[in-house]
Amino acid sequence: MSFKDLQLRKTIRRAVAEAGYDTPTEVQIKTIPHILAKKDVIVSAQTGTGKTAAFALPILNSLLDQQDAPKKGKTIKALIISPTRELAIQIQENFKTYSTYTNLRTAVIYGGTSLEPQKNILKKGIDILTATPGRLLDLHKQDIVNLDYVETLVLDEADLMLDMGFIDDVRKIERLCTREKQILLFSATIPHKVEYLANTILNNPERIEVAQNSSTSKEVNQLLYYVPKRNKIELCLHLLRNTIGGSIIIFRRTKFGVDKLEKTLLKNGYKVDSIHGDKSQTARQEALNRFKNNDVNILIATDVAARGIDINELDAVVNFDLPNIPETYVHRIGRTARAGNSGEAYSFCSADEKNYVKSIQELIKLKINVIEDHPYSMDPKAKTIIHKSKNPKSKHKKGRKSQASKKKKKRWY
CATH class of the missing domain: 3.40.50.300 (P-loop containing nucleotide triphosphate hydrolases)
Incomplete structure (x- = not known):
């Protein structure tokens, strides 16, 4: 027609x-x-x-x-x-x-x-x-x-x-x-x-x-990483250094989470900007323009701020926090692999998000490929952590505990 x-x-x-x-x-x-x-x-x-x-x-x-x-x-x-x-x-x-x-x-x-x-x-x-x-x-x-x-x-x-x-x-x-x-x-x-x-x-x-909300493009390579919540930032840095490249959107559930991740990535030398509901319209528009003009290659966003934004030619989408609504997952990863291009979708799943994976896989009628070969792997069945590497090199600085904090302290519980 x-x-x-x-x-x-x-x-x-x-x-x-x-x-x-x-x-x-x-x-x-x-x-x-x-x-x-x-x-x-x-x-x-x-x-x-x-x-x-x-x-x-x-x-x-x-x-x-x-x-x-x-x-x-x-x-x-x-x-x-x-x-x-x-x-x-x-x-x-x-x-x-x-x-x-x-x-x-x-x-x-x-x-x-x-x-x-x-x-x-x-x-x-x-x-x-x-x-x-x-x-x-x-x-x-x-x-x-x-x-x-x-x-x-x-x-x-x-x-x-x-x-x-x-x-x-x-x-x-x-x-x-x-x-x-x-x-x-x-x-x-x-x-x-x-x-x-x-x-x-x-x-x-x-x-x-129009029932397209349950299907994902065959051109999107979907990858799932089981990781303890506390190691998500480490995993993100590890993948950005070794695996993920090009133009990337990272989705986080909260505005606080967006700000926290942005500060960490900036500290580690990445060209990054962010959009969420607490930012002024001017700041959001400027961040979008910088991303579209390739002045920054990473944009961190909440779903509400990113809904409906037309960004083509994305190389990768990272679900730093998995969405609790399965359709949102389809919507997020649909931003890559448009117009016949291929793209990557990386999803981080902590222990409390395992039910979200189940709902997503039921909706898309597809089992997402689980990647176990990374330094912060978590057994998806148990809540134990498998350390693949004793000393994964990370630019993400960890705070040192003082001698006082190492002493056995009395707990109130």
Whole structure:
């Protein structure tokens, strides 16, 4: 099937072709006709399946007849709500690309940056707005944003949005838009709370499922290392020195963990940067740009900060902490081996994470290759540690115990 078969107009198809896309993806084939028919939809699809274009293309197509309104007379007709700044920026970039040959005006607003430039853009009049919930409601309170003319409301990454506590904001935004609007809900997974939200705000929606969330690319070489928790940093340094090279993303579960690992790698001379929720938008964007421009080759991130970020040509993904949601594992390692390239996925499993491995392997229907030949190996069945090497050379400095601490001390227990 081609984009022409999906009834998309010539100006949109031309921009899509120039962006390098010849044929629509499964989610686009299943979703675009329903959106063009003005139906509400619930779409379950992972990032990387082409879902942004699945809503961006039909929205642009539908607004073409209204594209020539005078700039000042333009009103927000399509509103896309995104949970994170990075995702919002990426969605805006997609809209910008696909609207190249139209007079439709698009904009993005998000927190963590100055209000004034965003106010100025909005005052000029726009057709399509992408926004994070907090900043949108801020500007609405100040009468800068008018949602009275919204024809299409998109809730992107709905599961993440609700996990981040945006449920009340989402409901408020939905009520501020016109009653007759079309609602498009996109989510990687459809847990109970997303289902409940959909049932309360969508009108007889079409349900579309793209079941790619359980499969991993054959081009990704998946490797599993059983290692005591206290030795994970040592193992990471060992692999960076001897095995892993190129462009790498390392995933950690917490912001504290990200900062700790970043300090250690910097101390050991690695070119590294990080992104997590406590960093300012500017700092996160700068870190991303440095990574994309190869000024640093290692990026350490939490899942929330990295969700939806479009980074191609990764050589390796390291799961320093295994995710407790198996789909997240698929999502993480799917960032490497894109566009026909091969890639590596390294996962560190401590004793308390063994159940996560079980869930992941059940989902992907694959046994991950266990690597035992490393200095910090842990028996996956018992909790004993097998020392492969008595003196593994590591640049990671260990603190020395003082003589006083070596004396037998009385314990309170």
